Amino acid sequence: MGKPTGFMEIRRHDRPYAKTAERVTSYREFLKPLSDAELRDQGARCMDCGVPFCHNGCPVNNLIPDWNHLVYREDWRAALEALQSTNNFPEFTGRICPAPCEAACTLNINDDAVAIKTIECAVIDRGWQEGWIAPQPAARPSGKRVAIVGSGPAGLAAAQQLARTGHAVTVYEKHDRIGGLLRYGIPDFKMEKATIDRRVAQLVAEGVIFKTRVHVGHDLALKALVDGHDAVLLAGGAEAPRDLPVPGRDLAGVHFAMDYLTQQNRRVAGDAVPEAGAILAQGKRVVVLGGGDTGSDCIGTANRQGAAGIAQLEILPRPPDQEDKPLVWPYWPNKFRTSSSQEEGCERDFAVVTKGFEGVGGKVARLRAARVDWREGRMIERSGSEFALDADLVLLAMGFVHPVHEGMLSEESLGIGRDARGNVAADTTSYRTSNPKVFAAGDMRRGQSLVVWAIREGRQAARAIDLALTGRTDLPL
Ligand SMILES: Cc1cc2nc3c(=O)[nH]c(=O)nc-3n(C[C@H](O)[C@H](O)[C@H](O)COP(=O)(O)OP(=O)(O)OC[C@H]3O[C@@H](n4cnc5c(N)ncnc54)[C@H](O)[C@@H]3O)c2cc1C
């Protein structure tokens, strides 16, 4: 424990954001790192609890009290070692994780949680700046070949763990660039893409082969991968978006959020997006349907594109301002939150159901909606509550239902089973699907989730594959 009285003397202090007017002028990250002295103070707030709930609240079980203590002691190198022992990509989670560890922190019961995510990000960023993060190629090859489908955080974490233990790993990705939703979903203002490129270079140096523009199940049969490898890991994400089959859905100007976000991430990357299919918010009245991360990313992007106005509609009721801590701690609480993108400007409305879209000349011009009440989990429309909202661009950000079933998952000879929700069926011990040579991890197995869960599943699946291929494993759980 750094400073026994730290939590009583020092207030929580988090990374500030650049001012709104400044940050909406670019797609650059806008979190401003704390100074070393400030980080030391924040580390000092950790109580090194006998039972560190933060550690359990974190899906990769980060050794949080250890590195809080080490940062307080200014032993950054040791803090980096501890951090990397549980998380392959802390620079991703340090930027975009919602930080369930902080919700679980003991200090969060009657005070403000330790600034865990800020400290995590500072430790890994310093590691990169100082050149302490080097490739760790395996001492000797195992002679086993593993194919991974999908290069999101689950596929990348598994690839790194498997390569470091000596397996020959090839990652197949349908897009032209590596990273999954980190690359084409999450906007640059939340995480700049050089962060992914740096890791990909490390993985290549560790022996991982990346094959982009290969759509498994279309350009290459999954069966060919299974026949040509000792094991195959499916880490293709949960890419089937939830649709809204209401009248007017087919009007021009009603789009899935991912189509919109991907285009902007490509523009920022320097790609030419053809004008014909371009989805842009400039000068438009934008309505975002869905109140989660994806909806927020649409708002942040639309503000940067110069939207005339943005409304965000959520079907669920407005959450309470404060959670009932004795009831919910150490779990993730349902409470009213305002994301940095929402703060940049948008009108939010809750308990609203969209009934349809109306257009002029084939283009969306208006959205029809009604207010709803929620009773015992049932949605009841309030009679006479219908209203209309002007809209030139509607973005559907209502989540993802399951992985895409067509193509790779439909190859009958392989018999890849699905669970009741339509995800690839596999447990979290063996990560094995109904085909003994095929494993599954990340959103493809658990459904739409978080980057930190994808990293956890990638790591655990790698362990399960290593065990299945060699009969033993030194990879951590
Ligand atoms: C807009 C948006 C914002 C988000 N923001 C956050 C956030 O701030 N914080 C957070 O923690 N989580 C966030 N999430 C969730 C998070 O991004 C996902 O949970 C995570 O990326 C899942 O990782 P994954 O590796 O399982 O799959 P993905 O990241 O989806 O990667 C799957 C990859 O597999 C590829 N693929 C699929 N099928 C095939 C095939 N047949 N052949 C070849 N390649 C294939 C895809 O092209 C993709 O690159 C967000 C999600 C979205 C959509």
Ligand code: SF4
């Ligand atoms: S729960 Fe909070 S105070 Fe306790 S060890 Fe974890 S970070 Fe430190």
